Amino acid sequence: MKKVLIIRWCEIHLKGKNRNYFEKLLEDNIRHSIKEIPCKFVKIQGRYLLRDFDEFNEDVLIQKLLKISGIHTISVANSVPSTMEDISNIAVEICKYKKGTFKVETNRADKKFPIHSTDCSREIGAKILSSNHDLTVDVHHPETIVNIDIRESGRTLVFTDFIKGMGGMPTGSAGKGILMLSGGIDSPVAGYMIAKRGMRLEAIHFHSYPYTGELAKEKVITLGKMIGEYSNGLTLHIVKFTEIQEAIHEKCPEEYMITMMRRFMMRIAEIIAKNVGAQTIITGESLGQVASQTIESITSSNSVVKMPVLRPLIAFDKLDIIEISEKIGTFETSILPYEDCCTVFLPKYPIIKPKLENVEKIEKALDVDVLIAKALENVETIKL
Amino acid sequence: MKNIIYLDNGATTKPDIKAIEYASAFITDNYFNPSATYHEGIQVANELKSAKETFKKVIGNNFEILFTSCGTESDNTAVFSYSKRGNIVTTLAEHSAIHAPFTHLKNQGLDVRFAKINEDGSVNIDSLLSLIDKNTTFVSVIHVNNETGAINDINKIAKLIKQINPSVIFHSDGVQAFMKIPYALSNDIDLYSVSAHKINALKGTGALFINKRIKNLKPLILGGGQENGLRSGTENVYGIKVFEYATKKHYETLVSDYNKVKQLKQLLLSNLNYDIFKVISSNNASPYVISLSAVGLKGEVLMHSLEEDGIIIGTGSACSSKNRHSRALKEAGHDENVLDGVIRISFSYESTEEEVKYLIEKLNLRAENLKRTIYKLQ
DSSP, rough: EEEEEEEEEEGGGOOOTTHHHHHHHHHHHHHHHHHTTEEEEEEEHHHHEEESSGGGHHHHHHHHHHSTEEEEEEEEEEEEEEHHHHHHHHHHHHHOOOOEEEEEEEEETTTTSSSSSHHHHHHHHHHHHHHHHEEEEEEOOSSEEEEEOOTTTSSEEEOOOOOOOSSSSSSSSSSSEEEEEEEESSHHHHHHHHHHHHHHEEEEEEOTTSSSOHHHHHHHHHOOOOTTTTTTTEEEEEOOHHHHHHHHHHHHGGGGGGHHHHHHHHHHHHHHHHHOOOEEEEOOOOSSSSGGSSSHHHHHHTTTTOOOOOOTTOOOOOOHHHHHHHTOOHHHHHTTTOOEEEOOOOOOSSSSSOHHHHHHHTTTTTTTHHHEEEEEHTEEEOOO | OOOOOOOBTTTTTOOOOHHHHHHHHHHTTTTOOTTOOSSSHHHHHHHHHHHHHHHHHHHHHHEEEEEESHHHHHHHHHHHHSSSSSEEEEEETTTHHHHHHHHHHHHOOOEEEEEOOTTTTTBBBHHHHHHHHTTTEEEOOOOOOOOOOOOHHHHHHHHHHHHHHHHEEEEEETTTTTTTTTTOOOTTTOOEEEEEEGTTTTTTOOOEEEEEEOOOOOSOOOOOOOOGGGGSSSSOOOHHHHHHHHHHHHHHHHHHHHHHHHHHHHHHHHEEEEEEEEEEEEESSSSEEEEEEEEEEEEHHHHHHTTTTTEEEEEEESSSSTTTTTTHHTTTTHHHHHHHHHHHHOOOTOHHHHHHHHHHHHHHHHHHHHHHHHHHHH
16 A cells, blocks of 8 residues: 655645646745655645655655645645455455544545546445444535545545645745744734745844843744745844944933834845845744734834835734644744843833834934944855 | 863763773773673672772771762662651752752651751751651751851761651761862761762762661662662673772872861952852852852852853853752842842862952852943943
């Protein structure tokens, strides 16, 4: 008995004339992701198949497929020759330990197969029933559906389960964005959500050595790798932010520290975005979550850039963000206690509703262009 | 690798290349299992025996040697062997290898008592003795505190405790004391933990010295019955032989090294900028471990700044909100400004005057600059 993975895609069928383009992208992404595992990639009507892999690689392949955007569901199917005997035997075997209700559904893609779908389902259903007395038939709301897919190749795929894929659109179908990646919970989730919509990502992180340590940086690199798994890799730009932080600390009122920092970060992000051909900046901001995420604060930081800024989490509650963060595996790393901004620079009472005109006036104390130019001289770029 | 001045020897030390060369035959040639009964195995077992003899010469013939994987394992073996009933007592300035098992037993419902400590991190003996009663079964007091270098006079403490209750099992964590400060263990000490990598041997090797008088030590690890059934698992022969060599070597120069390092400590302390620094360690502490605070600054930031000068020191605080301050120093009563600024400088026998002079220059300079930046001073 051979195992085959059936891969079904998401919204690609919605795309009219572009459909081939999207399918090709998804195909390339899958091929790229599994390139180190020996197996055969086959395209059939409306889905892909992976076959001829070693059994011990089955789980490895599934784990990789679960991180490819554009995949709707995956099934592990048994591939048998298209004879009623082979099909019934395998159907009986996979139902051996099942309990509750079931039904059989047959898809006869091979019209030369002598038995019609409904007859095939009935016959196999009867065999399963007689072999397992813990099962009863329910054709309306069965707990288990035994799917029989009779292919034109002369082989039949038999399976019961659908594993939910990442969903979304194939990576590379939605341009490129630059993710502002802190060490926190939100920004990796924001990156994941945009990656899911098919955007390729690069990320930018601001590092304030010696005020923050190497562990804070290592943590961001780990998070970057994790996001990269969902977006076909990720390039991380680490910008040394120390001088800017010190200058703001020295020349601006304490309560404006974060407001000012955000403006510098956005400007630098936009410059790096342009340099690497990205079309947008992505942040993990969620409305009102902290002082720098009120609409006034967002207005202040947004006003220094022209590029569109995507904020996928803007209407999410923290708990919902945490839920996704746990699902994609970044939560445990995000909560490691290495802060990305040393507490020495954090004001006790940050301004919550900064007025743009005041912010601009205060910023005049700083030589913005020079500070940014210097920071840009100190960018460490790592391909993850 | 860039040239660094390594002053975090309390964390670990640089393995002695000669010790490694000496023991390398136990990886390349004499790799046999010491439990095997053929000639080669027996030879290796004999090497372990001779290593034990070396340790006995150093620590006293009234002790048996149990090899473990680290100081933490030695501590845990001691605690879990004798903490079954009555009450058990320790100090608030123990290494986590003692503090965590004691806390665990407390959570399990055992009567666990913590003695107060003094500002320099040494135990308050009055407080300790007040906790001992006829139901006390086990007491553990660290010999040299790993954060401040404070030396507890364990011989005296063990004696006083046994005057109150002679059946107490007395343990001491000697990880920062062994082969660093000169001492002899009295017969009142029942158990004593040491670690190899703190004395220029390797990580993955430790020992528990067990007074021959005491019985019923319980193994933490069960299996093939190695080490007389007290610690199963094939012995780390190579690590043990490196440990043996390093111990022998340090033992020969223990007093002269101690005096040299004491002078280094003196040199450092006489040249600090006391507008910024406060010394937490006392004068009579182990000179190998010096706890300082750059009051009002962050120890971790100072540590990272010194990295840029090629100097590696330790820190007693973290720039994070969780477990921000040292547990022991907090218990010693230092305020937040002091706790935030804690750094630990720990010397090795190889540290030099030149290194300390460079440290003094950079430490003062970096701290002054940081203070200026953070407090916006001109």
